[in-house]
Amino acid sequence: MQELKSTVQKTFAIIEHFTSERPEWGVTELAQEMGANKSTVYRFMADLSKLGVLYKHPITEKYSLGLKLFELGGRVNLKSAFIDKTHPELVEVSKSITETVHLAVLKNNQVFYVDKVESPQGLKLSSQIGSYNPAYATALGKVLLAYLPNGNKEQVLDFIFSKRNITSLTNNTITSSKNIKKELSKVKAQGYAIDKEELELGLICVAVPIFNLNNEVVASLSASGPANRFEESKVSNYVATLKKGAHAIQQKIGYFKP
Amino acid sequence: MQELKSTVQKTFAIIEHFTSERPEWGVTELAQEMGANKSTVYRFMADLSKLGVLYKHPITEKYSLGLKLFELGGRVNLKSAFIDKTHPELVEVSKSITETVHLAVLKNNQVFYVDKVESPQGLKLSSQIGSYNPAYATALGKVLLAYLPNGNKEQVLDFIFSKRNITSLTNNTITSSKNIKKELSKVKAQGYAIDKEELELGLICVAVPIFNLNNEVVASLSASGPANRFEESKVSNYVATLKKGAHAIQQKIGYFKP
DNA sequence: TAGAGCTGTTTCATATAATAAAACAGCGTT
DNA sequence: AACGCTGTTTTATTATATGAAACAGCTCTA
Numbered sequence: 001m002q003e004l005k006s007t008v009q010k011t012f013a014i015i016e017h018f019t020s021e022r023p024e025w026g027v028t029e030l031a032q033e034m035g036a037n038k039s040t041v042y043r044f045m046a047d048l049s050k051l052g053v054l055y056k057h058p059i060t061e062k063y064s065l066g067l068k069l070f071e072l073g074g075r076v077n078l079k080s081a082f083i084d085k086t087h088p089e090l091v092e093v094s095k096s097i098t099e100t101v102h103l104a105v106l107k108n109n110q111v112f113y114v115d116k117v118e119s120p121q122g123l124k125l126s127s128q129i130g131s132y133n134p135a136y137a138t139a140l141g142k143v144l145l146a147y148l149p150n151g152n153k154e155q156v157l158d159f160i161f162s163k164r165n166i167t168s169l170t171n172n173t174i175t176s177s178k179n180i181k182k183e184l185s186k187v188k189a190q191g192y193a194i195d196k197e198e199l200e201l202g203l204i205c206v207a208v209p210i211f212n213l214n215n216e217v218v219a220s221l222s223a224s225g226p227a228n229r230f231e232e233s234k235v236s237n238y239v240a241t242l243k244k245g246a247h248a249i250q251q252k253i254g255y256f257k258p
Numbered sequence: 259m260q261e262l263k264s265t266v267q268k269t270f271a272i273i274e275h276f277t278s279e280r281p282e283w284g285v286t287e288l289a290q291e292m293g294a295n296k297s298t299v300y301r302f303m304a305d306l307s308k309l310g311v312l313y314k315h316p317i318t319e320k321y322s323l324g325l326k327l328f329e330l331g332g333r334v335n336l337k338s339a340f341i342d343k344t345h346p347e348l349v350e351v352s353k354s355i356t357e358t359v360h361l362a363v364l365k366n367n368q369v370f371y372v373d374k375v376e377s378p379q380g381l382k383l384s385s386q387i388g389s390y391n392p393a394y395a396t397a398l399g400k401v402l403l404a405y406l407p408n409g410n411k412e413q414v415l416d417f418i419f420s421k422r423n424i425t426s427l428t429n430n431t432i433t434s435s436k437n438i439k440k441e442l443s444k445v446k447a448q449g450y451a452i453d454k455e456e457l458e459l460g461l462i463c464v465a466v467p468i469f470n471l472n473n474e475v476v477a478s479l480s481a482s483g484p485a486n487r488f489e490e491s492k493v494s495n496y497v498a499t500l501k502k503g504a505h506a507i508q509q510k511i512g513y514f515k516p
Numbered sequence: 517t518a519g520a521g522c523t524g525t526t527t528c529a530t531a532t533a534a535t536a537a538a539a540c541a542g543c544g545t546t
Numbered sequence: 547a548a549c550g551c552t553g554t555t556t557t558a559t560t561a562t563a564t565g566a567a568a569c570a571g572c573t574c575t576a
Contacts, residue, residue, distance in 0.1 A: 006305050006562085006563090008265065009309065011265070012309050015330060023335060026552075028551085038553090039535080039537085039538095039554080039555080042554065051270050057338070061553070065330065065335070067334065067336075067511065069330045070334040071470070071476060072327045072331060073328050073331010075277065075327075076325065076328040129332070131329075284523075285523080294565095295564070295566085296524090296525095297525080297526080298563075300525065300526095301563080
């Protein structure tokens with residue numbers, strides 16, 4: 001934990017450990033997990049409990065996320081102009097395509113999921129609003145990379161493809177710098193990207209760019225679903241629907257820059 | 259701000275200033291509001307923005323609450339966060355009224371059932387902890403909507419009442435935006451809501467608000483039962499009992515205010 | 517066009533709060 | 547009764563937060 005400089009960062013490093021997979025932590029085990037001192041973590045958790053950010057179960061004495069975060073989260077949801085403006089369009093696209101639809105931006109050189117509408121066909125994807133995925137293994141990421149401004153494109157791509165950042169997620173993942181550059185040219189030429197089980201086996205994804213008023217790509221819109229539902233013949237229809245949605249979103253968010 | 263000892267408390271003191279009434283702050287004005295140093299507040303806000311807890315508008319440079327809080331809010335397990343503190347009170351109220359008692363919050367613009375105590379008279383309601391019902395057709399929902407902060411009230415109501423979201427569940431369901439607004443004014447004026455077979459034929463429900471320390475409504479408490487047991491004369495007694503219960507719950511979920 | 521008056525941001529010596537080892541306390545189990 | 551596991555408190559030490567001042571960038575306005 002000593003590598004985190006500010007207390008604000010430490011605070012949220014602790015909070016972030018409470019995930020849906022691991023919603024409960026004791027003081028000692030969380031300190032161990034974080035490689036931090038027990039009494040330090042204790043003080044943070046005690047403070048956060050006093051504020052209602054964490055909730056301490058009166059019997060088990062385990063901590064979990066508290067009502068304060070629910071309340072604050074609710075304030076964001078209702079106020080956020082971004083999601084308020086894009087969500088209805090995502091709903092439209094999802095209805096039309098009947099698959100899960102994502103809106104993502106590039107953040108820290110990764111795909112950052114901003115909004116999501118689940119498929120009415122009820123296939124659960126592991127993606128979550130606010131989470132990240134590698135850019136090189138997703139259709140969303142390919143679009144965001146393909147349209148990077150020429151000024152720093154090479155730089156960003158070289159950084160992403162420095163060996164330590166790349167892991168092969170499936171047999172189809174593109175792991176070489178040369179091949180991804182070829183792929184990105186193709187994406188830019190055809191105006192959309194496709195991910196054929198490169199992130200996860202059985203999962204296919206199609207994505208299109210969302211432009212701002214300066215013709216820069218600020219976000220990407222995608223449809224994802226099981227491979228058996230994404231026949232070649234359907235893709236062009238999906239792309240057309242996604243582009244219509246992307247266009248509608250562009251009209252609404254002329255100002256947004258991530 | 260110097261009276262706040264720990265940095266964790268300072269962090270959330272800053273975050274708490276972003277309310278629905280005042281969702282945007284600049285560095286200088288927030289520092290003034292808090293009686294704190296400008297550069298101190300700046301560092302906090304810069305750190306929080308890096309984490310996505312705050313969002314800095316690229317043009318106005320004003321800060322607002324960010325996606326990270328939205329994400330964290332979604333992770334909170336309401337059942338475990340509420341139920342330990344509220345359940346005993348629900349039992350009390352249910353004993354006194356001898357009808358089924360519910361505790362609910364507004365989530366995704368719908369009524370979300372957090373806790374429930376069944377009537378000792380053994381009428382089974384279809385409601386379940388963790389399930390949803392439309393806000394406009396329940397007493398719980400009317401309370402939660404009536405006390406929405408003025409900042410985004412209109413927006414939320416308009417969203418809920420865009421035609422495709424409304425279905426008439428019984429002959430009594432209020433389905434027009436105009437009528438629900440009238441109804442909500444009434445609810446706020448009298449301090450409680452009543453649902454006369456608007457969700458389900460034969461089912462009547464009375465609900466009161468639960469406030470937090472900022473006088474914002476965070477939840478709603480209700481009693482429900484068959485229409486023939488809810489005579490006009492009893493309702494005022496039910497409301498009184500519910501309010502007593504709501505008050506007791508408020509005492510328990512009132513957190514330390516930074 | 518010069519300058520006043522706002523912003524947000526950076527710097528740096530100083531003060532203060534965060535840290536971590538150790539001891540403590542409470543609870544079950546052996 | 548002694549062990550091993552919790553969460554909690556204490557303490558001297560160290561590292562971090564602080565805030566005054568200066569800077570930078572912008573929009574008015576005279």
